[in-house]
Amino acid sequence: MSVQWFPGHMTKAIRQIQSRIQEVDMIIECRDARIPFSSSNPVIDEIIGNKPRLIVLTKRDLALNNITDDWVSNFNDQVEVLNVHKDNVKRKILNGCLRAMKPKHDRDLRRGIKPRMIRAMILGVPNVGKSTLMNRLANKKVADVSNRPGVTRALKKVKVSDQLEVIDSPGLLWPRFEQVEIGYHLALCLSVKESGYQIDDVVKYGINHLVPYYENLIKERYQVTDLNDFENLFNKAASLRGQPLDRGAFIVLTDIQNHVFGPMSWETYDFVRTTFLEKE
Numbered sequence: 001m002s003v004q005w006f007p008g009h010m011t012k013a014i015r016q017i018q019s020r021i022q023e024v025d026m027i028i029e030c031r032d033a034r035i036p037f038s039s040s041n042p043v044i045d046e047i048i049g050n051k052p053r054l055i056v057l058t059k060r061d062l063a064l065n066n067i068t069d070d071w072v073s074n075f076n077d078q079v080e081v082l083n084v085h086k087d088n089v090k091r092k093i094l095n096g097c098l099r100a101m102k103p104k105h106d107r108d109l110r111r112g113i114k115p116r117m118i119r120a121m122i123l124g125v126p127n128v129g130k131s132t133l134m135n136r137l138a139n140k141k142v143a144d145v146s147n148r149p150g151v152t153r154a155l156k157k158v159k160v161s162d163q164l165e166v167i168d169s170p171g172l173l174w175p176r177f178e179q180v181e182i183g184y185h186l187a188l189c190l191s192v193k194e195s196g197y198q199i200d201d202v203v204k205y206g207i208n209h210l211v212p213y214y215e216n217l218i219k220e221r222y223q224v225t226d227l228n229d230f231e232n233l234f235n236k237a238a239s240l241r242g243q244p245l246d247r248g249a250f251i252v253l254t255d256i257q258n259h260v261f262g263p264m265s266w267e268t269y270d271f272v273r274t275t276f277l278e279k280e
């Protein structure tokens, strides 16, 4: 069964964002480094139009470095890859924004107009780290942050420095995911609420993709030998925690979402290119 989550607050947020998009010079578009394709949102593309954009791949610490590197080398846009908690976010974002704005600043300079403060709006799918990024830029807690989708519900503007002002925004999805994998990837990265999908389907997809990297760790954690027998795996996951058996799939889902096995990239550039992009 496919994944779907497009609640009313997102439709409202899209309207709010569209009504204030003229206020900003450029967009900081956050995507999840584990799913650079699945977290690229067609609704956001439409909102951005031809405004300058800096793509920020967040949560680089949760993705596999070689796969992230491959993605970055295939981007045409300006891109920064961040662990939003640890990296020098302020410097990297300001430099990225200056690079994205350079063609406009050069045009202005030729006409004798000095570059003024850059106004940027942060956009992205839910739970990708937009508010965490804004808090790091502001050097203080200006927005609530939590590891679940749909935390931010309103736009919020913060002055970062004399060179940069940013607006944080609610996470956006789109009404229908064209491929079932997109929904699974967003669910595994906690960008979709659980009510939007069948947990068993998402967990089976997740485990099957983790096996090539973490087979032994998965077998050890749930004390199983056959990773094709999901009923047994779910039962073991539940009984090892002393929980009712029907909680098994949810327990495994939470383990995957909390990346207990280690870093994971759910989509490689080559997979996306051959499976999705070349078919269009």
Ligand SMILES: Nc1nc2c(ncn2[C@@H]2O[C@H](COP(=O)(O)OP(=O)(O)OP(=O)(O)O)[C@@H](O)[C@H]2O)c(=O)[nH]1
Pocket: 058, 059, 060, 061, 062, 082, 083, 084, 085, 124, 125, 126, 127, 128, 129, 130, 131, 132, 133, 144, 145, 146, 147, 148, 149, 150, 151, 152, 153, 169, 170, 171, 172
């Ligand atoms: N490991 C890791 N966690 C991160 C990173 N950036 C953000 N997070 C975590 O991701 C979770 C979601 O962060 P938020 O900043 O609330 O995400 P958001 O995009 O504002 O989410 P919505 O407001 O729901 O759209 C929090 O638990 C953050 O601590 C990162 O680079 N690495």
Ligand SMILES: [Mg+2]
Pocket: 130, 131, 132, 143, 144, 145, 151, 152, 169, 170, 171
């Ligand atoms: Mg937020």
